[in-house]
Amino acid sequence: MIVKAFSSSANLGAGYDILALAHNAFEDTIEIEAKNSSELDIKVEGEGVPLAVEKNSASYALYELLREYNVRAKVRLKVIKGIPAGLGLGSSGASAAAAVYGANELFKLGLSRQELVKFAMKGEIASSGSPHPDNVAASLIGGVISVVNPNSIKVEQVPINLDFELILIIPLVKIEAKTKKAREMVPKQIEISKYVANARYLSSLILGFIKGDRELIRLGLNDDIVEKSREPLFPYYPKIKEVSLLNNAIGACVSGAGPTIAIFVDSMSDKNKIIDESLKVCKAYGYECIYKLAKVSGGAWIERRD
Numbered sequence: 001m002i003v004k005a006f007s008s009s010a011n012l013g014a015g016y017d018i019l020a021l022a023h024n025a026f027e028d029t030i031e032i033e034a035k036n037s038s039e040l041d042i043k044v045e046g047e048g049v050p051l052a053v054e055k056n057s058a059s060y061a062l063y064e065l066l067r068e069y070n071v072r073a074k075v076r077l078k079v080i081k082g083i084p085a086g087l088g089l090g091s092s093g094a095s096a097a098a099a100v101y102g103a104n105e106l107f108k109l110g111l112s113r114q115e116l117v118k119f120a121m122k123g124e125i126a127s128s129g130s131p132h133p134d135n136v137a138a139s140l141i142g143g144v145i146s147v148v149n150p151n152s153i154k155v156e157q158v159p160i161n162l163d164f165e166l167i168l169i170i171p172l173v174k175i176e177a178k179t180k181k182a183r184e185m186v187p188k189q190i191e192i193s194k195y196v197a198n199a200r201y202l203s204s205l206i207l208g209f210i211k212g213d214r215e216l217i218r219l220g221l222n223d224d225i226v227e228k229s230r231e232p233l234f235p236y237y238p239k240i241k242e243v244s245l246l247n248n249a250i251g252a253c254v255s256g257a258g259p260t261i262a263i264f265v266d267s268m269s270d271k272n273k274i275i276d277e278s279l280k281v282c283k284a285y286g287y288e289c290i291y292k293l294a295k296v297s298g299g300a301w302i303e304r305r306d
């Protein structure tokens with residue numbers, strides 16, 4: 001069986017560990033097949049990813065799912081990366097999402113996409129040390145998702161009533177254990193005024209998506225807490241955001257834990273100028289960046305069943 005899942009941008013605006021968006025910028029592919037066996041055994045194959053079951057987000061998630069449902073089988077799991085890892089594009093989350101989605105079909109477990117989030121998110125323990133559900137939920141379910149409850153895992157799709165696309169500004173860097181480091185940078189305590197400002201942004205962003213209100217989305221694509229605390233990882237971000245807004249972008253935010261920047265644009269935005277100016281900002285800060293256009297995408301899918 002061949003399964004695919006798209007990349008994602010998490011932490012939209014002030015939606016840290018809450019709001020994420022699946023997009024068709026890149027996709028991961030998982031090959032999964034199983035033979036009968038008296039016990040569960042998973043063999044990981046792939047290039048450029050850890051091959052130890054407990055170190056690969058896809059096999060870690062798969063193991064948790066199959067153990068929970070007492071599946072005894074010899075499973076071959078091949079991870080074929082299309083999403084560059086460590087750049088804030090939900091790379092670890094996408095293959096975990098594809099792995100559990102494929103296993104659910106292969107072993108006829110009958111779980112919903114929402115129910116599979118609980119297992120896919122465990123895969124993020126392998127990649128970042130924390131089971132954050134946002135990326136995997138977006139890659140599993142598609143669209144824009146909001147993690148309403150991380151414990152009972154309640155995830156809802158946010159209706160999107162504005163036509164927009166993304167310009168992803170992607171620095172070609174390698175930050176070892178990037179998301180793990182980025183999560184350690186988030187403050188444990190904040191002033192109430194910062195909480196209220198971020199709650200306003202989040203409210204504005206979600207209302208903007210639902211009402212299709214460009215101005216509300218622009219107001220909502222801000223974060224005074226997490227993005228600010230992680231800025232040393234992407235010093236070019238404030239300037240990229242400034243030049244994007246000057247050229248009539250809807251707004252911009254850090255994609256996941258970065259270093260990629262997601263710029264929301266529509267027919268009113270000067271896309272070419274935003275791309276040119278943003279790449280110049282990258283250079284000015286000493287980074288080599290590429291850009292990728294993307295649209296909101298669907299969730300994981302079965303490419304081939306046999």
Ligand SMILES: Nc1ncnc2c1ncn2[C@@H]1O[C@H](COP(=O)(O)OP(=O)(O)O)[C@@H](O)[C@H]1O
Nearest residue numbers: 056057085086087088089090091092095127179
């Ligand atoms: N299946 C996988 N796909 C991508 N990265 C993985 C996978 N399994 C484990 N990893 C590890 O996770 C890290 C990348 O994940 P992360 O830091 O969350 O960045 P991102 O999700 O932005 O790609 C890398 O260190 C990589 O070795």
Ligand SMILES: N[C@@H](CCOP(=O)(O)O)C(=O)O
Nearest residue numbers: 010017088089090256257258
């Ligand atoms: N909410 C997470 C999102 C990480 O996204 P990634 O694409 O950078 O892995 C976090 O900010 O830790």
